[in-house]
Amino acid sequence: MLEIKNLTKIYDNGFKALDNVSFTVPDGQFVALIGLSGSGKSTLLRCINRLIEPTEGQIIWNGLDITALADDDMRLVRRRMGMIFQQFNLVKRSKVITNVLAGRLGYMSPVYSLLNYFPSDDKQSALANLKRVGIVEQAYKRASELSGGQQQRVAIARALMQDPELMLADEPVASLDPATSHSVMKYLEDLNTQDGLTIICSLHFLSLARTYSDRVIALKDGKLEFDGTPDLIDNVRFKEIYGEDAVEVGIS
Amino acid sequence: MNNNGQASPQATRHALIRLLIVVAVVVGFVFYAYGWTVTEVDLDKPQEAQRQENVGNALRELLSPRIFSQEREVVEITAPFLMVCESSDQALPESVPDPETGGVVTINPSCGEAGDIIEVTISNFSPLADTRIRWIPPEGQSRPREDLITGREELVLDSSGSFTGQIEVPRIRDTDGQMHQVAIRAAFPAGAVELSDISQLTVLRMIETIFMALLATSIAIPIASLISFFAARNLMRPIRLPVGKLFVALLFFSIGAMLGASLLNGLGAFAVRVGGGEEYGVIVGIVAPVIVVGLAIAGLRYLNPPEDKTRATIAETSGNDYVKMIVNAVLLTLLVIFAVGALAGFFVWLAGQLQVFGDSLRPAFLNALEITREEIYPLNPLEWLQNATADGIQAIGTLLHTIGTLVILIMPIVAAVITGVSLSNVASNLTTGPLRNLTGSLERIVGGILGALVGAILFAVLGFLGMSAALFGLLVPIVAAIITGNIFGLVYKQFAVTPSKAMKPARSQTAIMTVLFWIGAVLAFVLTFNTLNVGRAIIDGTLPPTTTTSILGAEIYSYMVTSAGIGFVLCGIAGLLVGTSSNYALGSTMYNLARTALNTIRSIEPLIMGLVFVVWVGIGPFAGVLALTLHSIAALGKLYSEQVENIDAGPVEAIQSTGAGWLQTVVFAVIPQIIPPYIAFTMYRWDINVRMSTIIGFVGGGGIGLLLQQQINLLRYRDAGVAVLAIAVVVSFLDYTSAYIREKLT
Numbered sequence: 001m002l003e004i005k006n007l008t009k010i011y012d013n014g015f016k017a018l019d020n021v022s023f024t025v026p027d028g029q030f031v032a033l034i035g036l037s038g039s040g041k042s043t044l045l046r047c048i049n050r051l052i053e054p055t056e057g058q059i060i061w062n063g064l065d066i067t068a069l070a071d072d073d074m075r076l077v078r079r080r081m082g083m084i085f086q087q088f089n090l091v092k093r094s095k096v097i098t099n100v101l102a103g104r105l106g107y108m109s110p111v112y113s114l115l116n117y118f119p120s121d122d123k124q125s126a127l128a129n130l131k132r133v134g135i136v137e138q139a140y141k142r143a144s145e146l147s148g149g150q151q152q153r154v155a156i157a158r159a160l161m162q163d164p165e166l167m168l169a170d171e172p173v174a175s176l177d178p179a180t181s182h183s184v185m186k187y188l189e190d191l192n193t194q195d196g197l198t199i200i201c202s203l204h205f206l207s208l209a210r211t212y213s214d215r216v217i218a219l220k221d222g223k224l225e226f227d228g229t230p231d232l233i234d235n236v237r238f239k240e241i242y243g244e245d246a247v248e249v250g251i252s
Numbered sequence: 253m254n255n256n257g258q259a260s261p262q263a264t265r266h267a268l269i270r271l272l273i274v275v276a277v278v279v280g281f282v283f284y285a286y287g288w289t290v291t292e293v294d295l296d297k298p299q300e301a302q303r304q305e306n307v308g309n310a311l312r313e314l315l316s317p318r319i320f321s322q323e324r325e326v327v328e329i330t331a332p333f334l335m336v337c338e339s340s341d342q343a344l345p346e347s348v349p350d351p352e353t354g355g356v357v358t359i360n361p362s363c364g365e366a367g368d369i370i371e372v373t374i375s376n377f378s379p380l381a382d383t384r385i386r387w388i389p390p391e392g393q394s395r396p397r398e399d400l401i402t403g404r405e406e407l408v409l410d411s412s413g414s415f416t417g418q419i420e421v422p423r424i425r426d427t428d429g430q431m432h433q434v435a436i437r438a439a440f441p442a443g444a445v446e447l448s449d450i451s452q453l454t455v456l457r458m459i460e461t462i463f464m465a466l467l468a469t470s471i472a473i474p475i476a477s478l479i480s481f482f483a484a485r486n487l488m489r490p491i492r493l494p495v496g497k498l499f500v501a502l503l504f505f506s507i508g509a510m511l512g513a514s515l516l517n518g519l520g521a522f523a524v525r526v527g528g529g530e531e532y533g534v535i536v537g538i539v540a541p542v543i544v545v546g547l548a549i550a551g552l553r554y555l556n557p558p559e560d561k562t563r564a565t566i567a568e569t570s571g572n573d574y575v576k577m578i579v580n581a582v583l584l585t586l587l588v589i590f591a592v593g594a595l596a597g598f599f600v601w602l603a604g605q606l607q608v609f610g611d612s613l614r615p616a617f618l619n620a621l622e623i624t625r626e627e628i629y630p631l632n633p634l635e636w637l638q639n640a641t642a643d644g645i646q647a648i649g650t651l652l653h654t655i656g657t658l659v660i661l662i663m664p665i666v667a668a669v670i671t672g673v674s675l676s677n678v679a680s681n682l683t684t685g686p687l688r689n690l691t692g693s694l695e696r697i698v699g700g701i702l703g704a705l706v707g708a709i710l711f712a713v714l715g716f717l718g719m720s721a722a723l724f725g726l727l728v729p730i731v732a733a734i735i736t737g738n739i740f741g742l743v744y745k746q747f748a749v750t751p752s753k754a755m756k757p758a759r760s761q762t763a764i765m766t767v768l769f770w771i772g773a774v775l776a777f778v779l780t781f782n783t784l785n786v787g788r789a790i791i792d793g794t795l796p797p798t799t800t801t802s803i804l805g806a807e808i809y810s811y812m813v814t815s816a817g818i819g820f821v822l823c824g825i826a827g828l829l830v831g832t833s834s835n836y837a838l839g840s841t842m843y844n845l846a847r848t849a850l851n852t853i854r855s856i857e858p859l860i861m862g863l864v865f866v867v868w869v870g871i872g873p874f875a876g877v878l879a880l881t882l883h884s885i886a887a888l889g890k891l892y893s894e895q896v897e898n899i900d901a902g903p904v905e906a907i908q909s910t911g912a913g914w915l916q917t918v919v920f921a922v923i924p925q926i927i928p929p930y931i932a933f934t935m936y937r938w939d940i941n942v943r944m945s946t947i948i949g950f951v952g953g954g955g956i957g958l959l960l961q962q963q964i965n966l967l968r969y970r971d972a973g974v975a976v977l978a979i980a981v982v983v984s985f986l987d988y989t990s991a992y993i994r995e996k997l998t
Contacts, residue, residue, distance in 0.1 A: 049909055070688065071492065072913075079911035089906035093924045102920045106911020109556050113916045155906070162910055 001026055002048070002166065002198065007057035009043050009222075017043040019222040020057070025200065027165075030192045032213035032230070033202040036242060040222040041202040045168045048200070049081045050074050061166070079106035082159025082197075086171035088151040092144035096135070096154050099143050100126040103161025122161070129157040133187055149180035156187055167191060169201035173208065185212050206233065206248055310969050317973030319451050323443035329355045329377065330388070330433045333370070333421075334363035353377065355413065357436045366423035369400065374436055377413040381438035382406065385417075388433040389424045397422070397434075407436075450971040453959060454978045461955035462982065464873050464948075465941035468880030473934055476885045480892030481918060483846035486904075487896060491839025491914060496687040496695075496832025497680050499702035504679035505672040506709045512585075512671025513664045519586065520593040520663040527597025537601060541594035548587035555580045577681055581674040589667050592659060599656030606649030610642040687832050695831040703827020704820045711819025715812040718784070722793055725786040728815045732780045733773035735822045740772030741765045742829045780818055784811065846889075853886035858944050859951050866952040876953025880941050888937050895929040896922060928997045935990040942986055946979045 002025040009018040017040045025031055033041045046052040048059060050066065059067050066077055082103075090099045104122045105113055112118075118126075130136040133153035138146060143154060152172060159167060169188060173181035189212050191197045203209050209216050210230040218226035218233075218241040225241050226233065233241075238248055297303060329350040349356045355377035359370050372385065384405055388394040398405045399417035409415045419434070447455075481487055493501075522531070529537030555576055615635040631639060659666065690698055711728060718725040744765055781787060801810045830836075861879035869875050899922060907921040949957020956975055963972035 051905055051909055070494065072684075075911045075913060077911075078909060081909070083906070083909040085902060085906060087902050089902035091903045091907075091921055091924045093927070094920075098920075102907055102912070103910050105907065105913075105916045105920060108916070110913055110915045111552070111556065113912075114919055116919075158906070158910070168909075 001062065002200075003058075003060040004044075004048075005058040005060065007044070007047060007059065008055050009040075009047055009052065010055045017222050018047065018054075018219075021219070021222070021224050022057075023217060023224065023227055025198060027198055028192070028196045029198055030189070030212060030214045031198075031200045032209035032216045033200060033219065034204075034206060034209055034216060034241065035202075035219035035225070039219040041219055042170050043222075044219065045083070045170050045200065045202060048166075048168060049078050049083060051083075075106060079162050080165045081168060082162050082164035082166070083168040083170070084152065084155045084159055084172050086174045088148070088155045088175075090143040090151055090154055090158075092142070094143060095140055096130070096143055096146065097123070097126055097139045099154055100130060100139075100157045100161055103158035106162065126157070126161060129160045130154070132160070133157050147180075148176050149183060152176065152180075152184050153187065156184070156191075160191075164197060166198045166200070169199065171202050171204065174204050181208065188212070206230075206238070313969035314973040314976060316970055317977050318448045318970040319974055319977070320445050321448035322441045322445045324382075324439040325442035326437055326439050327353055327378075327381070328435050328437045329353065329357050329374075330435045331357045331359045331372075332362065333359060333432045333434055335421075335424075335430055335432055336365045336428045337361070337363035349376070355436070357434065359434055364421055365428075366421050368421045369418050370421060372399075372415075372417050372419055372434065372436075374407075374409065374415040375413065377409060377415075377436065378438050378440065379409045379411050379413045381409075381440050383409060383415075383436060383438045385419055386435045386437055387419075387422050388435050389422075389427055390430045390432065391427075392424075394435065395422060448974070450963075450974050454956065454974050457956040457959045457975075458978050458982060460873055461945045461949075461957075462942060464876050464880065464945040464953075464955050465938055467877050468884050468941050468945070469934065469938045471877075471881045472884035472888050472937070476888035476892055477930070479846055479850065479885070479889040480896055481922075482842050483850055483889055483893035484896035485843055486899075486901065487914075487918065487922065488839035488843035489837075491837070491842070492835040493838045494687065494833055495827070495830050495836045496690075496699060496702060497684060498836055498838060499699070499706045499827065499832070500683050500687070501676040501680040502706045503676075503702060503709070505676035507672075508675030509668040509672035511675070512589075513668040516585070516589050516667040516671055517664045520589050520667050523590040523593025524597035524600075524660050524663065527594035527599075528601045530597075534601070537594075537598055541591060541598055544587055544591045544594060548584065548591060551583050551587065552580075555583075574682060578678055581678045585671050585674045588670050592666055592670075593663060596656045596659035596663070599652040600660070603649040603653035603656065606645050606652070610646035610649065613638050613642040613645070615639060690832055695833060696828050699831040700824050700828035702832070704824030707819035707821075707823020707826075708816040709819075710823070712812045712816035714819075715784075715815030716809075718786070718815065719809065719811055722786075722789040725784065725789045728784060728818065729777045729780040729786060732818055732822055733777040735826055736776030737769035737771075737773035739822070739826050739829060740768040742826070744768050746829065776822070780815075783818070784815060846893075850886045850889045850893075853882060854890060856883070858883040858948060862948045862951040862953040871952035871954070871958075873954030876945055876948040876955055879948060879953060880944055883944075884937055884941060887940075888933065891933045891937070892926070892930060895926050895933065898929075899925040932994040932997050935993050939983075939986045939990045943983050946983070 004024070005022050007018050007021045008016070010016050019040075021040075021044065033044065035041050043052055047054045048061075050069075054067055057067070058065055061077070064077070066074065069077060091102070094102075101118050101122060104118060104126075108118070127136055127139060130139055133156050135146070135150050135153055135157075138150060138154075143151060146154065167188070172188070173184050176184060185208060188199055188201060192199050201213070203213075206216075210233075213230055216226065216228065216230050216233060217224065220241060226237060235248075239246060327350075353376075356375050357377075358373045360373070361368075361370060364370060374383075377383070384407065385397045385399065386394045387397050396405050397419040399407060400419060401417050402408070407415050407417065424432075525531040526540050527537050529535075531537075532540075615631070615638055687698070711731070714727045714731060718728050748761065748764075799810050800807045801813055802808075858879045861882055862875060865875040865878040869878065903921040903925070904917055907917045912920065945953070945955045945957070946960075947957045949955045949959070950961050952958070956979060960972055960975040960979075963969075963975060
């Protein structure tokens with residue numbers, strides 16, 4: 001269970017990206033995080049695995065206050081939190097399999113990774129994970145040779161290598177075309193239903209949130225604006241979240 | 253009224269601004285004009301006839317490089333000349349055609365006295381040859397005569413080999429009544445055209461130059477790469493460490509270094525002897541390093557499994573883990589020191605063997621002659637191959653010998669660093685848990701004690717450096733000033749600034765903190781400056797006067813003791829104020845240190861470094877290599893670090909989110925991204941180094957610069973021209989090649 005308590009983030013330039021946000025995510029839930037650009041979605045996701053240091057508040061994961069952890073303890077916690085990104089964030093010049101194996105780094109002793117050594121078990125599971133996302137035949141190509149959708153699937157495979165309990169997805173389909181978007185979202189849905197992973201996924205399109213998520217959390221100017229099931233978002237709610245001028249568009 | 257009242261100050265302001273601009277332009281112009289006076293720009297000088305002629309000659313010779321040379325065969329035809337007509341009964345001589353060339357020279361008149369102008373007619377002689385007139389007296393040296401019509405010594409024969417000119421009869425004592433000769437001397441090119449001596453020398457020196465650049469660049473690459481990570485802001489800024497952990501690490505590094513240098517240096521020396529076969533013979537010398545390296549790797553693998561899936565937090569580390577950690581460190585330290593020493597010893601032994609083996613390959617007669625590599629003997633292809641192979645093998649031997657000797661020389665440092673690192677690693681790991689559990693005033697007290705100890709060690713080292721040169725004496729006051737300034741700020745923060753993290757401190761509070769920082773800094777600077785008598789050292793240029801004190805049986809300079817005392821007090825107070833658990837931005841400090849060092853070294857031209865290295869290692873390419881290496885490290889370090897700062901931050905974030913540590917992030921997310929720009933910049937630097945090494949010889953750094961300087965000093969511009977041409981060809985070739993490769997890479 002993930003508890004966010006009174007989370008606030010103020011950047012060095014004084015910008016308040018998150019303002020006293022609190023919510024609780026039970027295990028196995030698929031949460032969609034929506035809101036306008038700059039509403040604090042990315043900051044919230046990065047505060048959860050502390051790629052960004054929260055200014056105030058607590059994040060309690062499985063009973064452990066991770067905001068209070070020292071850096072090296074936090075690294076051990078991050079191993080169970082997968083993360084995928086809008087720009088996929090693969091190392092483009094490295095092979096696909098190397099990118100996937102990198103997901104194992106948190107478990108590896110630094111000396112071995114300096115020598116680029118991975119146990120054969122890990123290589124097997126890297127191939128298995130690539131197979132699961134349907135691109136095992138691309139394993140020995142450079143990541144840059146892959147299409148956007150394929151790269152995002154490599155990123156999912158990399159996150160799977162961490163053996164995660166929680167998956168953080170930061171606009172995972174915002175750079176993809178509609179068809180590819182659905183395919184990537186289906187993999188996330190699959191992880192949620194088959195493996196029981198908790199998923200927190202920020203999305204631009206409300207229609208995707210309606211299709212895939214159990215629950216929608218909306219942020220506006222860093223504040224929690226809405227928290228409930230997707231079907232509760234009617235036109236009035238929609239305008240509250242996205243502003244008066246917004247019109248809902250779908251993705252098919 | 254109101255309108256006017258507001259408009260008029262605005263108008264005044266505009267007028268003022270205009271006036272200021274005019275004043276600025278005038279001041280700027282005066283400033284610029286003064287520059288012309290300072291630099292002594294004088295347009296009369298280049299117009300002086302003598303200077304123009306000089307530069308014309310120099311340029312003509314530079315642009316006519318003596319690349320090739322050819323043997324010349326000299327043909328001479330002569331005509332007799334009687335000094336003073338009717339001074340003897342001899343008949344007036346007659347000239348006859350030369351039997352070999354068929355050329356005829358006649359002079360008219362064929363007798364006369366000194367100062368007479370006589371006419372010289374040449375016919376049927378070679379039109380292409382380099383032809384001159386010489387006067388041959390009956391005894392003594394012949395002398396050149398110039399043609400009075402053209403005013404030149406070289407004759408220009410027309411296409412049929414004819415020429416008519418006038419010469420003056422020279423004044424030669426005691427030759428009246430004797431027969432002189434007027435000789436027309438033509439030099440024909442004969443034999444093969446070959447590279448001139450200067451060209452051959454230029455090629456040799458050019459090879460030396462290119463290797464200087466290659467060596468300097470290649471030695472600089474690994475060092476600069478390492479430094480570049482520390483000089484990259486994006487990598488260093490996130491590195492933070494709890495103050496307590498930092499203190500423990502520094503303290504135990506110092507202790508470990510001292511222990512290593514005193515206790516384990518012996519082990520290193522023993523390993524060197526084993527590796528060199530001096531202790532247990534050659535077989536052991538070869539086998540021992542292999543076994544030890546194997547043992548080290550096997551032990552490492554056993555004690556450090558590649559993966560650790562169980563631990564959820566550091567706090568879960570068990571007592572068993574601690575024992576493992578200590579055994580690991582001790583074993584590793586001993587094995588690594590032994591392996592390094594044994595390999596060094598083995599290298600030196602192997603170098604000797606390669607030397608002997610190389611000699612045995614050489615053709616026997618060359619060995620007997622004991623010639624150097626510089627000398628060239630005519631060899632048949634097989635002998636040449638044998639000789640070249642021997643040279644190659646011995647070059648490898650020399651390299652191994654150098655590496656081995658270097659390691660043996662720095663063995664105490666190696667032992668100190670390895671022991672220091674392991675001890676500090678173990679100590680900081682062992683104390684992580686206990687330090688984290690400290691709270692309240694206990695945390696402050698431990699921080700104070702650790703800070704005082706670390707401060708004493710740090711300042712003792714700074715004091716030691718301060719004794720080496722007057723400017724280094726400023727190190728202690730500067731560091732003391734920075735620490736004291738921060739202490740003042742911390743004290744203020746403790747009592748005045750609101751504790752909530754979410755509240756930014758008010759502007760007035762920040763201002764007060766800045767003022768307090770400077771008050772503290774200036775105070776500490778003045779106090780330490782006076783206490784340590786740094787002013788004396790700066791004025792006199794001598795080292796600060798100091799005596800030795802005996803502490804714990806060791807003789808220590810009291811200067812170091814004083815500065816250690818300052819560090820003890822200052823860092824003790826700082827430790828008390830911050831405690832052990834707050835984070836210290838170690839990365840930023842290292843970034844600033846690395847950047848400052850790189851910028852300082854980069855600002856010193858390699859020529860100036862060359863001057864210092866020539867004093868150290870003598871005139872020759874070695875000094876040049878050292879100067880270029882040092883400068884390349886700084887320049888490449890800067891270029892590389894900028895590339896690290898320019899990488900795509902996304903993959904770094906992604907790798908960090910998997911739980912990877914700093915080193916792993918660098919290896920997996922940073923290095924793959926920087927390889928192409930690193931290669932490009934290395935090529936670029938090699939290119940610069942070739943250019944630099946062409947002139948480093950001017951200060952004695954070897955290479956083609958030395959040759960060029962010698963030729964210029966001897967006013968042999970045609971020979972200098974060859975060197976200049978070679979530089980131009982090589983530099984532009986490298987320029988294009990490196991540009992091509994860089995283009996292919998990006």
